Amino acid sequence: MNKPTRRRLTATAMTVVALTVGTAACSSGDGTTSAKAADSGTYTLWDPYPQFAKNSAWAKLLDGCGSRAGVKIKRTAFDTSDLTNKALLAAQQDNSPDILVLDNPVVSTLAEAGTLTTTDENKVDTSKVDRNLLAAGQPGGKTYGTPIGANTLALYYNKDVLKAAGVDIASVKDWKSLTAALEKVKKAGKKGITFSAIGTEEGSFQFLPWFWGSGAKLTDLDSSGAASALSLWSDWLKKGYAPNSVINNTQTTSWQEFASGDYAFAENGTWQLAGAEKAGFDYGVLPIPGADGGSAPAPTGGEFVTVPVQGDTGRYTTTRKLVTCLTSTENLYDTDTTLSYVAxxxxxxxxxxxxxxKLKPWVEAVKSAKGRTSDDLGTKYPKISEQMWKAVQSALSGADSPKDALTAAQDAVK
Known part of the structure; x- marks a missing residue:
């Protein structure tokens, strides 16, 4: 194989680096952010999990993989946005960590910047990974890492509210039957469905299952399918099936509404499972239905384990051992349980x-899920997403019709 060589950062990446600010990071190492260790027996790893301390299951897994490879892993944890900037700056300074654990949409950004090696180059095996999940790390037809786990969206439902409204959850199979269920719930004096439509990536993230469930594509924001998805949400607000608060709801505040026990449905993710167990009512989970039935593709969350370009190519052999250990069948089960991810x-x-x-519907949802940067969108996705959430905000607030809002969004992307 051709050995990975130093790649020049793109102009886009240099701009991001120039905007980088010096923010503090949590670390299980010595508190420094230097990627290169003093001795060759130490390998560096950066991740977006500042919530996990030295004695966490995740940190212990890293230590165990290091021991197996005969090296020590020095871990530094950053907030997700800070990690991207730090990684780009480190690449500029030829000081990248040996391993980067990245939020999956960020993989395209760093790959385009020339800071990551491909799996063809580093020989990391991805043959057992579900293809739909791997696609999030495949800009330009090349694979830049392997997913460590995934989360996605589904519909939580309150069994007591549905029973009181005479709704059989088995009848909810598509948009028409879901809307009919919401109508029954409202007539019974209860609240229908809550979700997040805020004007940020969270809003786009939550709209995507309905957008994709209509058959729409991100390269064609103003298609008839896209308009039908936004009309669905808009009509729910007009009829009182969903509260006006969704316009400002984050996924957290939306969950708080559902946890009150008054709502029949809530669109949210695997990360709320612990909260669901504590909610005090009987709940279930249903994959988000497509317009005409089946499970709609929901966007994947979760991280990829990637291998940055190194000036010293001799480090890749040990790095591959570490990545293979972290993503082995044995370790993935423990890791994904810790992270509340589907493997x-x-x-x-x-x-x-x-x-x-209880994880069965989540596995089904993940198997139907789709990466936001899939379809070779790569770094085009953030601009598309911004116009999407603006269109959602415009339509739900009544400023524009769904069709006009999406037409404006498509024009802005062009």
């Missing part, structure tokens, strides 16, 4: 469902 491989997904049957 990226069928073997580990089966093990998760066998251990906890």
């Amino acid at each position: 990226p491989t069928s073997a580990v997904q089966d093990k998760q469902v066998a251990s906890d049957a």
Whole structure:
């Protein structure tokens, strides 16, 4: 194979680096952010998990993989946005960590910047990973890492509210039957559905299952399918099936509304499972239905384990051992349980469902999920997403019709 060489940062990446500010990071190492360790027996890893301390299951997994490879792992944890800037700056200074754990949409940004090696170059095996999840790390037809786990969106439902309204959850199979259920819930004096439509990436993230569930594509924001998805949300607000608060709801505030016990449905993610167990009412989970049935593709969250370009190419052999350990069938189960993720491989997904049957609908949702940067959108996605959330805000506030809002969005992207 051709050995990975130093790649020049793109102009876009240099702009991001220039805007980088010096913010503090949490670390399980010595508190410094220098990627290169003093001795060659130490390998550096940066991740977006500042919530995990030295004694966490994640940190212990890293230490164990280091021991197996005969090296020490020095870990530094950053907030997600800070990690991207730090990674680009480190690449500019030829000081990248050996391993980067990245939010999956960021993979395209760093790959385009020339800071990551491909799996063809570093020989990391991705053959067992679900193809739909791997696609989020494949800009330009090349693979830049492997997913460590995934989360996505589905519909939580309150069994008591649905029972009181005479709704059989088995009848909810598509948009028409879901809307009919919401109508019954409202007539019974309860609240219908809550979600996040805020004017940020969270709003786009929550709209995407409905957008994709209509058959729409991100390269064509003003298609008839896209308009039908936005009309669905808009009509729910007009009829009182969803509250006006969704316009400003984050995923957290939307969840708080559902946790009150008054709502029949809430669109949210695997990260709310612990909260659901504490909510005090019987709940279930349903994959978000497509317009005409089946499971709609929901966007994938979760991280990729990537290997940055190194000036010393001799480090890749040990780095590959570390990545292979972190993403092994044995370790993925423990890691994804810790992170509340669905595993990226069928073997580990089966093990998760066998251990906890409540994960079955989440595995189904992940199998139908789609990366936001898939379809080779790469770094085009952020601009598309911004126009999408603006269109959602415009339509739900009544400023524009869904069709006009999406037409303006498509014109802005062009």
